[in-house]
Amino acid sequence: MTATALTDLSADDLASLLEQQRAAYAELKATGLKLDLTRGKPSAQQLDLADDLLRLPTSTKDSKGVDVRNYGGLEGLADLREMFADLLWVEPDQVIAGGNSSLTMMRDTLVYLLLFGGVDSERPWSQEEKVRFVCPVPGYDRHFTLLESLGIEMVTVPMHDDGPDVDAVAALVADDPSIKGIWIVPTYANPSGSIVSQDKAARLAAMPTAAPDFKIFWDNAYALHHLTEEEAKSADILTLASAADHPHRPIMFASTSKITYAGAGVAFLAASTANVAWYLGHLGDGSIGPDKVNHLRHVEFFGSPQGVRDHMVKHREIIAPKFAEVDRVLTERLGGRGVATWNTPAGGYFVNLDVVPGTASRVVALAKEAGIALTPAGSSFPYKQDPDDTNIRLAPTMPPLAEVTAAMEAVATCVLLAAAEKASA
Numbered sequence: 001m002t003a004t005a006l007t008d009l010s011a012d013d014l015a016s017l018l019e020q021q022r023a024a025y026a027e028l029k030a031t032g033l034k035l036d037l038t039r040g041k042p043s044a045q046q047l048d049l050a051d052d053l054l055r056l057p058t059s060t061k062d063s064k065g066v067d068v069r070n071y072g073g074l075e076g077l078a079d080l081r082e083m084f085a086d087l088l089w090v091e092p093d094q095v096i097a098g099g100n101s102s103l104t105m106m107r108d109t110l111v112y113l114l115l116f117g118g119v120d121s122e123r124p125w126s127q128e129e130k131v132r133f134v135c136p137v138p139g140y141d142r143h144f145t146l147l148e149s150l151g152i153e154m155v156t157v158p159m160h161d162d163g164p165d166v167d168a169v170a171a172l173v174a175d176d177p178s179i180k181g182i183w184i185v186p187t188y189a190n191p192s193g194s195i196v197s198q199d200k201a202a203r204l205a206a207m208p209t210a211a212p213d214f215k216i217f218w219d220n221a222y223a224l225h226h227l228t229e230e231e232a233k234s235a236d237i238l239t240l241a242s243a244a245d246h247p248h249r250p251i252m253f254a255s256t257s258k259i260t261y262a263g264a265g266v267a268f269l270a271a272s273t274a275n276v277a278w279y280l281g282h283l284g285d286g287s288i289g290p291d292k293v294n295h296l297r298h299v300e301f302f303g304s305p306q307g308v309r310d311h312m313v314k315h316r317e318i319i320a321p322k323f324a325e326v327d328r329v330l331t332e333r334l335g336g337r338g339v340a341t342w343n344t345p346a347g348g349y350f351v352n353l354d355v356v357p358g359t360a361s362r363v364v365a366l367a368k369e370a371g372i373a374l375t376p377a378g379s380s381f382p383y384k385q386d387p388d389d390t391n392i393r394l395a396p397t398m399p400p401l402a403e404v405t406a407a408m409e410a411v412a413t414c415v416l417l418a419a420a421e422k423a424s425a
Helices: 011-030 044-048 051-055 078-088 100-117 141-149 167-177 200-206 237-243 274-284 292-302 303-336 362-367 399-422
Strands: 036-037 096-099 133-139 152-160 178-183 215-220 250-255 265-271 340-344 349-354 372-374 391-394
Touching: 011 399, 036 399, 044 133, 044 303, 051 292, 078 096, 078 250, 078 265, 078 292, 078 303, 096 274, 100 141, 100 250, 100 265, 100 274, 133 141, 141 152, 152 167, 167 178, 167 200, 178 391, 200 237, 200 349, 215 292, 237 250, 292 303, 303 340, 303 349, 303 399, 362 372, 362 391, 362 399, 372 391, 372 399
Parallel strands: 036 372, 133 152, 133 178, 178 215, 215 250
Antiparallel strands: 096 265, 250 265, 340 349, 349 391
């Protein structure tokens, strides 16, 4: 039976729906659920895929004869950099392999820019009257938190299916030298699932900017996290920027956090060779090298770039059914009601749910009271302020499939109840 949109219901039918949802919600609370869809963590089943790491490495030297137990090698193990250079479509001398967190590399890059300026800066960013970043929304909350912690102001542009609104970006950066950068998650963006097109990437790489040291923070966190057999390829931002005579504009980040062990993977930075030397020059003041034992462990575990790709198929087999279940439940419960829209991502770790404007906070609160933890409403916007109070990020990867079903049934009830409340007010 086709559902009727709330806007098409009579007053009596709307009142009846509201009572039905209140009853369903009371029943939901009585079940005593305790479910968590707050963060995009790999499940224990996914982590198990990498347990052979615990028995590696089998050697103390890499293929170049480097003793991984000793100091040195600030740029990371050559074998690992070569492997991931192939996967990220860059040259090995453009890649740094670091510790387990790409977010740490992002923070360090921002701090170095603030303290020292970049290779193309006129002065340290901290000496500017104001520093601002363009943030496509909805976007990744940790990016926004990092900027806020460093006193960097944020201005927003809409994120579309093929990337940010580049006309809006171009208008912002053309005449304002305080705008020093932009965050981009190019493939299966968090949380929208957007894939930045080659055309938009080329425009970002080439557009005139008032700041001579404008940076694209290209966080390729989900480049290999496909949910279908048709695998999207990230735009080659480093080549595009170099061709546009802005070789130092992009700085790419990636990691194996959702590939091997979330707490013991390897993070990567890729950029122009001048940017690589700049980063290592500052890093070297406080580090004598990364965990090369872990680097070698990952080299032996994967064997080759194709080994990484093959490993990611195993991840897809575990998590793709969970995303399919999210879509099934939302479609069955909310389809045709006019109370929500959501994406069906081809990769990444999130589903982007938009509910009736003005009700996202209410949905999250209702869910919390019923035992379902959701990411706080507004988290996908700078300063946690969603102007329409409409966006909710769903993270279905960590719970078992049965819990995903229970959680989404509960979320659907909360969405319907909040929508019926608002329509009846």
